[in-house]
Amino acid sequence: MSDxxxxxxxxxxxxxxxxxxxxxxxxxxxFKELSAKGHIxxxxxxxxxxxxxxxxxQKTIIDGPFAEAxxxxxxxxxxxxxxxDEAVELSKGCPILEIGGSVEVRPxxxxxx
Amino acid sequence: MDLSEHLFRREAGRMVxxxxxxxxxxxxxxxxxxxxxxxxxxxxxxxxxxVPDNPSAWLMTxxxxxxxxVLRRERTARTYEPELNRLLQSEWTLAxxxxxxxxxxxxxxxxxxxxxxxxxxxxxxxxxVALILHILCGFSVREIASAFVSGHAAIEKRxxxxxxxxxxxxxxxxxxxxxxxxxxxxVHRALYLLFNEGYHGASPEMAVRRELCREAMRLxxxxxxxxxxxxxxxxxLAALMCLHAARMPGRLDAAGNLSSFNxxxxxxxxxxxxVEGLRLLELSATGSELTEYxxxxxxxxxxxxxxxxxxxxxxxxxxxxxxxTSLRPSPIVALNRAIAIAQRDGPEAGLETIRTTIDNERxxxxxxxxxxxxxxxxxxxxxxxxxxxxxxxxVLARNPTERQFFEQRIxxxxxxxRTPMEANETQ
Numbered sequence: 001m002s003d004x005x006x007x008x009x010x011x012x013x014x015x016x017x018x019x020x021x022x023x024x025x026x027x028x029x030x031f032k033e034l035s036a037k038g039h040i041x042x043x044x045x046x047x048x049x050x051x052x053x054x055x056x057x058q059k060t061i062i063d064g065p066f067a068e069a070x071x072x073x074x075x076x077x078x079x080x081x082x083x084x085d086e087a088v089e090l091s092k093g094c095p096i097l098e099i100g101g102s103v104e105v106r107p108x109x110x111x112x113x
Numbered sequence: 114m115d116l117s118e119h120l121f122r123r124e125a126g127r128m129v130x131x132x133x134x135x136x137x138x139x140x141x142x143x144x145x146x147x148x149x150x151x152x153x154x155x156x157x158x159x160x161x162x163x164v165p166d167n168p169s170a171w172l173m174t175x176x177x178x179x180x181x182x183v184l185r186r187e188r189t190a191r192t193y194e195p196e197l198n199r200l201l202q203s204e205w206t207l208a209x210x211x212x213x214x215x216x217x218x219x220x221x222x223x224x225x226x227x228x229x230x231x232x233x234x235x236x237x238x239x240x241x242v243a244l245i246l247h248i249l250c251g252f253s254v255r256e257i258a259s260a261f262v263s264g265h266a267a268i269e270k271r272x273x274x275x276x277x278x279x280x281x282x283x284x285x286x287x288x289x290x291x292x293x294x295x296x297x298x299x300v301h302r303a304l305y306l307l308f309n310e311g312y313h314g315a316s317p318e319m320a321v322r323r324e325l326c327r328e329a330m331r332l333x334x335x336x337x338x339x340x341x342x343x344x345x346x347x348x349x350l351a352a353l354m355c356l357h358a359a360r361m362p363g364r365l366d367a368a369g370n371l372s373s374f375n376x377x378x379x380x381x382x383x384x385x386x387x388v389e390g391l392r393l394l395e396l397s398a399t400g401s402e403l404t405e406y407x408x409x410x411x412x413x414x415x416x417x418x419x420x421x422x423x424x425x426x427x428x429x430x431x432x433x434x435x436x437x438t439s440l441r442p443s444p445i446v447a448l449n450r451a452i453a454i455a456q457r458d459g460p461e462a463g464l465e466t467i468r469t470t471i472d473n474e475r476x477x478x479x480x481x482x483x484x485x486x487x488x489x490x491x492x493x494x495x496x497x498x499x500x501x502x503x504x505x506x507x508v509l510a511r512n513p514t515e516r517q518f519f520e521q522r523i524x525x526x527x528x529x530x531r532t533p534m535e536a537n538e539t540q
Binding site for chain 2: 011012015016017018019020021023024025027028031043044045074
């Protein structure tokens with residue numbers, strides 16, 4: 001088994017309240033399914049959409065991240081899967097895809113090769 | 114914990130009402146943004162941490178905090194109510210005022226205030242209903258358009274225009290008894306139309322229609338709690354809604370097809386709602402005012418309490434339709450009166466009433482006008498004429514359920530045509 005991070009990008013902004021609730025219910029169902037199959041190592045955390053970016057030797061502090069709403073990471077989950085292929089398969093059920101968002105699947109580097 | 118059905122939609126109405134009270138009607142769009150933001154947050158946080166024990170309170174707190182942010186940040190950028198401007202001077206008064214404005218009691222008042230405000234005299238009845246659905250019931254433009262089988266663009270235009278009137282007006286003052294009495298009929302009418310759209314409307318989805326009825330009843334219940342608003346007409350309208358809603362489960366047969374009134378399975382009617390409807394009808398019988406809601410509720414109560422179709426007191430129903438005709442004449446009332454006369458005096462009398470009292474041009478586009486003619490002709494044994502009427506109604510059918518119903522009636526004409534003896538026996 002290997003560990004992966006799912007990074008969720010995109011925000012459910014232009015939905016009606018009813019659609020928002022549906023979306024919420026889909027997320028619960030999806031996490032429940034992943035969890036039942038033993039794929040969730042850590043369900044993760046939601047992230048605020050704005051914060052600060054500290055950059056360079058000057059330690060310049062700017063408001064950030066500067067990105068389109070659809071590109072901002074809104075949360076992450078630690079997932080366990082056999083390999084990248086399986087992790088990708090699992091990510092396909094993510095409700096964020098339905099609203100035009102994306103899931104970035106990144107293998108977590110192992111300490112020994 | 115699971116979310117109760119339509120929780121977000123309902124909370125949207127409560128939150129927008131309260132936030133509009135805080136920000137002022139001119140900042141309706143801001144209130145809507147704050148609500149949208151609260152929902153976004155809820156989805157983002159709850160999907161990771163689960164739904165909180167009290168999701169409504171969570172959402173309200175999120176909206177309140179966001180409102181505080183906005184008020185602090187845009188203290189001078191916007192115009193608020195004069196009263197609020199004063200409070201904005203001090204952080205302490207601001208926070209405690211908002212706390213009070215988000216109390217359960219205040220939120221209920223805000224919804225009532227919003228309902229009256231949506232029924233602005235400068236808006237058409239259709240626009241008032243659309244605005245109520247949008248602001249108080251949390252339906253999006255698309256959802257309203259689909260419930261009303263209307264074009265998205267048309268509904269959008271209607272709501273945009275209505276909002277323009279709304280933001281330029283003051284919020285309605287519900288503590289002014291005279292004002293309340295003056296605008297109450299418009300509010301009743303809007304809720305009546307909303308309920309009717311669910312009960313008789315064209316939407317093919319039963320779930321959607323049931324939801325519209327439920328919304329009308331939910332808003333209605335806000336009035337019943339308030340002695341100042343609960344006039345006899347209010348009770349009569351609430352009674353009418355209960356007595357109709359009670360019969361809703363019987364309107365479809367086991368296969369999900371529309372059943373004609375006499376064939377309905379009366380055991381499926383909701384007894385609890387019938388009892389509640391009769392209680393409200395009794396409460397409505399005070400004062401001197403007799404409204405169309407009183408009469409319609411009385412008609413509905415006769416239907417709802419008849420154990421079998423043949424137990425119906427059609428004589429009383431006819432006289433109630435006479436009363437309704439003088440209170441609020443309409444082609445549909447005239448048609449229903451003719452049906453009641455047919456039940457009391459036979460199909461020929463019904464047809465004669467239709468011929469003499471109904472302007473058929475005004476009902477020519479209504480599928481059930483032709484279906485009624487078909488039904489009465491069929492009972493007179495004139496199967497070919499009946500079939501023509503049902504064919505006319507089939508062309509006008511507004512959804513698959515209606516289509517199927519009229520097709521089944523056409524088939525009945527053909528069957529009766531073959532065995533005239535049997536048809537006569539069922540009279």
